[in-house]
Amino acid sequence: METLSLYELNSLVREVLEAELTHEYWVEAELSEVRESKGHCYMELVQKDEFSNTPIAKASAKCWRSTWSMIQPHFERVTGQHLHAGMKARLKVYAQFHEAFGFSWIVTDIDPNFTLGDLARRRQEIIAKLKQEGIFDLQKELFLPLFCQRIAVISSASAAGFGDFCKQLSESGFCFEPVLFPAIMQGEQVEQSIIEALEHIYQECEGSGVIGYDAVVIIRGGGGTADLSGFDTLALAEHVAQFPIPIITGIGHDRDESVLDMVSHLRVKTPTAAAAFLIERLQQVMNRIDHAEQHIALSAQNRISNLKLQFSNLAQRIPPLFSLVKTRHEASLQQLSTRLSNILFNRLEKESVKIQSYDTQLSNAVSQQLLKEQHRLEMLEQRTKALDPQLLLKRGYSITLHNGKTVRNPIELQKGDEIETRLEKGIIKSVVK
Template sequence: MEGKPLTLYELNSLVRGVIESTLNAGYWVEAELSEAREVRGHCYMELIQKEPFSSTPVARASAKCWKNRWGALRPKFERVTGQPLHAGLKVLLWVTASFHEAYGFAWIVQDIDPTYTLGDMARKRMEIIRQLKAEGVFELQKELLFPMFAQHVAVISSENAAGYGDFCNQLHNNSHGLWFSTTLFPAVMQGDQVEPSVIDALNRIYDEADRFDVVVIIRGGGATADLSGFDTLALAENVANFPIPIITGIGHERDESVLDMVAYQRVKTPTAAAAYIIDNLMAVSLLLDRCQETIVQRIGQRLSLEHARLDRATARIPTLFSLVKARQESRLDRLSTAIASHMRELLAKEQFRLDRLALGMAPLVQKKMDGEKHRIEQLALRAKSLDPNVLLARGYSITLVNGRIVRDPDTLQVGDVVETRVEKGSFLSTVKETHTQQPS
């Protein structure tokens, strides 16, 4: 080791001297902000440069804008670009080199060109619009039919926003006395959470889409500095493909986001969104009134016409009735004569038929009676031959027990009293023994 070693402070002092002597000018630098934060009036930035078509950083640096400069640069930037510095913005900065023995190296921001950032924002917006058109969804919302009776409204807004209150007050207290129903789907309406929050609200509305006629996205009051959250591809695609008409009221007249472009209708303010819905329903009401008046007028005209026709028909009725009456009376006379003649002929034919039947009926009846008389005689002889008394007279007997004829001795029990009937009377016996004769 040659010579005495340097302290860290001495080494840093040498670096500071070299930087101040060699980098003593200012430089315009293009970079992307990976972080931007304000502390006690100072703005601290982290700058990066990414590889083309990649998100990989190829360079990083810290930058600072001191309070005395930041107080003038900030309002100018926000007025031109319509938004504050935030991560993801492309910026063009005028910087000078600074090295401090205790805090290290940093670029000190002396100026910011907001037109550069505005141009980059415009390029991004045009790229989103180009992609939406290439997908064929840019005009989808415009092709929807706005419901005539749009009374059930889904509202996407910050719950405590003054604009939401103004919208509801305008809608529910309209001077026409029209009825509306509103349902709030709360969402973040500024900052980095705009896109996921509004998409989530749209998804919740989609789950019960049958309940609503129209969706309103409103951003209540204040500056227009945080409209960048409404210039994203994902949010624009969700709105463009939504099946219900969407009205946006998220900025002032001169501010138009990509979301405004793809929505069914863009208005300036939340109250203007309410007025649009009221005007639509009022126009429908007036149309119905005109239709009612037209219907009443047409019915009156038709009634007058029908009354005139009825009067003319009434005047012709007596004459027509007389003609019809004469014709019908003549027809009835002809029919009566024809019926009487026909009945006489029919009666004569039937009388002749009855006479013939009467002549042929007597022999048939006599023959039938003779046949039946012979059959009765045969039945009487047969019945007489089957008379039990005839059998008894021949010497046969009939044995009964309890009034029933005994055909099988096995049905008798010892001790049973049986009755035996013969030709001249009957007698009783007591069974002492039964015996069944086997066939030989």
């Protein structure tokens, strides 16, 4: 059998593939890895078992720079997403085998509509999961304080949107206190970064023992629609939905609504719109206060006028009324005094009779009890004399002791024990043999 070199064998494989797989194929797969280098896009494709999620097929794919420069903008414009790991895609490929680099699928096109449908399906699955858990509308049930001034802001520290947000609040004339909790607002680290910022806010509030912030604002300044993928995740949506402080989002564009927007307390378009909402809300509160102040002042004036008129009328009626009331009360007090004296006298007589009766009964009861106790003592004395050990000894009985205790059973003694026998006229000491 002829022996081939590795290069010859690989060349043979390449020739066979080029001869047999001459067409391009549409393939559906999940992207397990996506990276760009020198304008080229390198992908790892995987297909997983529907039930166990175990990979059942893997392959490498490449999209050369000349093709990728056209595919990428179109894909992101239609889907609003970057091509990233975990995404499902429909790719047009042809087979290529290189003697040095092995087999790879070369990508010539990507169907954005397939990915768009998959993203929509995943978004609906996340929404259904949140509703099943009963947390989808939790944020909507929270109350945004009337004086919403201490704001926890989750944003990139260097983002222009954060600067615009703070500037608009400071120029409003109201005393707002925005506190930044930095987070990554684009790319694959968005989810974890925002979750960590929320946990930091919660820990700070929990440590102080009070809710330290009136609201949380999640804002993103600039960025394309393709940067919104990090805001459509189940973990982030669950954290936001169950957060105990109202959350306002200003991360997207007018036509884009992420899952994060859906579960938040309020969604606005931009950071400046978030600032405008807070300013307008506080202005409405101030207007209500001004209106209430005017209403209270007017009501107080009317009330004072009415009371002055009532006091004037009462002042004219008081002298004759007072004289009449005084006479009536004096007569009433005299009657009450007479009745009270009679009641007290009768009560004292009754109680005196009761006391005399109780005194007689108590004397008789004490005498009878003393007689009973004296008889009881005499009986106890007789029983005690009858149990005197000396009487038993005088009758001829004896008492055996061991270590000061009465011996009732021989098995309690052992050989060599010294025992003591008490008789009427003496004591005998013995040793057990």
